[in-house]
Amino acid sequence: MSTSFLTKIVIDHETAYNSGLRDSYSWHQKIWKAFPGRDGETRNFLTRLDEVDGGLRLLTLSEQPPDRPDWCPEPAWESKPVPDTFFTHPRFRFSLVANPTRKVRSEKNPKNGRRVPVSHREDREVDGKLHPGLISWLHRKGEQHGFSFDPAHVRTAPRQRQSFIKKGSAGLHAATEFSGILEVTDPEKFRHAALHGIGSAKAFGFGMLCLAPAS
Secondary structure, eight states: OOEEEEEEEEEEHHHHHHTTOOSHHHHHHHHGGGSTTOTTSOOOEEEEEEEETTEEEEEEEESSOOOOOTTSOGGGEEEEEEEGGGGGOSEEEEEEEEOOEEEEEOSSOTTOEEEEEOOOSSOEEETTEEEOOHHHHHHHHHHHHTEEEOGGGOEEEEEEEEEEEETTEEEEEEEEEEEEEEEESOHHHHHHHHHHOSSSOGGGTOOOEEEEEOO
16 A cells, blocks of 8 residues: 655744745745655645644645755654555544635626635525535535535634735635544545645645544
8 A cells, every 4th residue: 555644844933934934835835845856746745834832833745755855954854654544544533724715707707707715604695696605615525525524513713814925926815724523435535635635725735634533
């Protein structure tokens, strides 16, 4: 069976600032240095950035073992293998920081539209139109990625919006953290989601399922 790798970096705010880690996209660019020789290739890792006491924690799940980059102090680095058998449990406690969005179609050109963040937990009807909420968004992702959950036992918590600069242009992502217990309904789809992420903006630290087996 194949193995993936979970890597944790914990640094203080001063070290992050001095290393040029100012926003979610700069973290993504910097973590590429843990995978030398892959410039120009497709990203094959997920990241998640969290505030912790006194600093920041970056989690990375990758298909290949990473190398500690020079900007990361040795005591701040921890990496361990995750065997494929880990993903075969029937139930997991999970935490997911996602960028849930819905498409708003243009009245002038119905084929085109823009994506807007989903911030309300339950579905809403506005001006005769149904606006799906966060729980519906997660239900769709569960059907797509091989898991189910009880909405009554899933917590949805807004996170601070994340600003970033990419190629000179400023952007903003809305963030929601989902947490609770999920049940695996399709092991192969679920494993793919665990390794490749859920939802959009994965290059900005969204979509990584943090999992612990549940009894």
